[in-house]
Amino acid sequence: MMFDRIFEKDVAITGVGQSEVGRPVARSGMRLTLDACLDAIADAGLTRADIDGVACWPGDNNNGDAFSPVGPNALIGTLGLKVNWYGGGYEGPGPLAGIINGAMAIASGLCRHVLVFRTITEASRRKVDKNASALTNKTIGRDSSFFWQWYTPFNVLSAINLMALYTQRHFHEYGTTPEQLAQIALTCRANAALNPKAIYRTPLSLDDYFASRMISTPLRVLDCDVHCDASTAIILSRADAANDGPNPPIRLEAIGAALHQPWSWDQIDLTATAARDVGEMMWARTDLKPKDVGSAQLYDGFSILTMIWLEALGLCPRGESGRFVEGGRRIARDGELPINTNGGQLSGGRTHGLGYVHEACTQLWGRAGERQIAPHHVSVVAAGGGPLGGSVLLVRD
Amino acid sequence: MTRKLPLLTEDNSPFWQGGAQGRLLIHHCADCTRFFHPPAPICPHCGSFEVTPRAVSGKGKVLSYTINHQAWRPDLTEPYVVAIVELAEQAGLRFVTNIVGLPAEAVHIDMPVRVRFEQHEDVWLPLFEKDA
Ligand SMILES: [Zn+2]
Numbered sequence: 001m002m003f004d005r006i007f008e009k010d011v012a013i014t015g016v017g018q019s020e021v022g023r024p025v026a027r028s029g030m031r032l033t034l035d036a037c038l039d040a041i042a043d044a045g046l047t048r049a050d051i052d053g054v055a056c057w058p059g060d061n062n063n064g065d066a067f068s069p070v071g072p073n074a075l076i077g078t079l080g081l082k083v084n085w086y087g088g089g090y091e092g093p094g095p096l097a098g099i100i101n102g103a104m105a106i107a108s109g110l111c112r113h114v115l116v117f118r119t120i121t122e123a124s125r126r127k128v129d130k131n132a133s134a135l136t137n138k139t140i141g142r143d144s145s146f147f148w149q150w151y152t153p154f155n156v157l158s159a160i161n162l163m164a165l166y167t168q169r170h171f172h173e174y175g176t177t178p179e180q181l182a183q184i185a186l187t188c189r190a191n192a193a194l195n196p197k198a199i200y201r202t203p204l205s206l207d208d209y210f211a212s213r214m215i216s217t218p219l220r221v222l223d224c225d226v227h228c229d230a231s232t233a234i235i236l237s238r239a240d241a242a243n244d245g246p247n248p249p250i251r252l253e254a255i256g257a258a259l260h261q262p263w264s265w266d267q268i269d270l271t272a273t274a275a276r277d278v279g280e281m282m283w284a285r286t287d288l289k290p291k292d293v294g295s296a297q298l299y300d301g302f303s304i305l306t307m308i309w310l311e312a313l314g315l316c317p318r319g320e321s322g323r324f325v326e327g328g329r330r331i332a333r334d335g336e337l338p339i340n341t342n343g344g345q346l347s348g349g350r351t352h353g354l355g356y357v358h359e360a361c362t363q364l365w366g367r368a369g370e371r372q373i374a375p376h377h378v379s380v381v382a383a384g385g386g387p388l389g390g391s392v393l394l395v396r397d
Numbered sequence: 398m399t400r401k402l403p404l405l406t407e408d409n410s411p412f413w414q415g416g417a418q419g420r421l422l423i424h425h426c427a428d429c430t431r432f433f434h435p436p437a438p439i440c441p442h443c444g445s446f447e448v449t450p451r452a453v454s455g456k457g458k459v460l461s462y463t464i465n466h467q468a469w470r471p472d473l474t475e476p477y478v479v480a481i482v483e484l485a486e487q488a489g490l491r492f493v494t495n496i497v498g499l500p501a502e503a504v505h506i507d508m509p510v511r512v513r514f515e516q517h518e519d520v521w522l523p524l525f526e527k528d529a
Pocket of ligand 1: 426427428429430431440441442443444445
């Protein structure tokens with residue numbers, strides 16, 4: 001891949017915000033959204049009047065569905081914004097699509113300050129309906145989905161079955177072991193212990209991991225992220241408008257959004273997924289190298305996806321993620337590549353995408369309190385699984 | 398075991414209904430002579446519209462599998478095997494299915510399998526069993 005114009009270099013993050021994160025939180029999805037967005041706007045040293053764009057993934061996914069109950073349409077009027085551009089929608093390069101779309105809007109001259117947000121209320125919803133996120137609920141009656149019809153008739157009723165197929169294949173091809181995989185959950189829990197907002201903070205041992213319930217071999221309940229209610233917001237600013245606020249701008253050095261395979265959960269490369277295309281694209285857009293990365297916030301909706309991202313982003317060789325994470329030393333907060341420093345989604349809570357960006361910036365700004373890692377300038381964030389994937393390389397100069 | 402069934406369309410009905418005649422029908426391109434899945438009006442390899450469903454042998458091997466233990470519905474009390482089967486006709490030609498007819502623990506990657514249809518209303522699900 002060759003690129004001769006790197007639009008994201010015109011864009012920086014100037015503020016971040018987040019609501020309370022809980023299981024559940026006794027606030028509406030809209031209230032959580034407002035908490036996060038106003039927090040981020042203030043953090044950037046801006047006011048509502050400065051925001052001239054709004055981006056969200058996936059937006060109001062399905063008329064208030066708990067996976068994404070609030071989209072740009074609802075937020076704009078509620079918050080009294082006057083925008084030049086706004087956009088949402090599920091079809092895009094995964095949970096970071098709002099960041100990528102917002103950056104494109106700025107670089108193309110439509111906006112100066114874009115508010116990117118992501119709200120989720122799955123914890124509240126699951127109090128009422130335990131199977132609220134089942135794949136069969138995506139269509140009523142016969143499955144008319146272009147994609148899910150190939151899985152639901154075979155009682156693939158949760159994405160975990162598909163993730164388990166990737167995991168089993170990774171074990172088979174590369175000799176990855178359950179003990180190695182467990183290090184993702186253990187590392188996230190150790191980090192969550194130092195994050196006051198994390199959902200699960202009690203210590204976790206390898207024995208605890210192996211005692212946890214098997215859901216879909218070889219994945220256990222501790223390989224799945226934890227549902228929560230939360231909203232996260234990020235302010236993107238045009239580079240020439242990014243130096244006026246209280247925070248040193250965090251530049252978007254490079255983004256990855258490629259998909260060179262079918263948008264499918266079983267027709268893609270099972271152990272590299274879309275993440276491979278995303279990683280290749282991102283590194284083709286920068287002179288930086290994987291060795292320059294000081295921290296990595298890698299999607300852990302399921303633990304295997306973190307392993308896949310480590311390889312796809314070149315943070316370890318393909319097939320080597322098991323050996324890379326073995327024992328957990330390298331990926332610990334004081335290791336050579338700290339990952340998911342707020343507990344990720346496995347223990348921190350399924351904020352679903354923007355939580356990783358929030359944490360990357362918090363660490364780059366040195367605001368992480370007890371869980372602060374060593375000072376560094378470059379952090380990579382990647383999110384998504386299967387055909388969904390996007391990444392962003394962040395630099396604080 | 399109850400099943401969520403697909404909505405049948407002109408594109409997908411050969412796949413879901415071929416089992417009525419005991420045939421596994423996979424879309425095939427006359428121009429580049431390759432199979433493809435999922436079925437569609439155009440060949441994703443070469444862009445040709447000269448595509449038709451064609452019967453395959455129904456034989457293949459397990460590319461990956463998982464034993465599901467979670468009862469996503471009240472009737473799913475027993476563990477069941479979800480797998481990706483690669484068909485014998487072409488490398489990479491594959492789809493998600495269930496492996497049936499043997500203990501879940503006996504399933505393994507590369508296990509040879511053959512199709513076995515299970516009818517639900519007007520849909521014949523292509524499931525797979527161990528091929529001797
Ligand atoms: Zn063709």
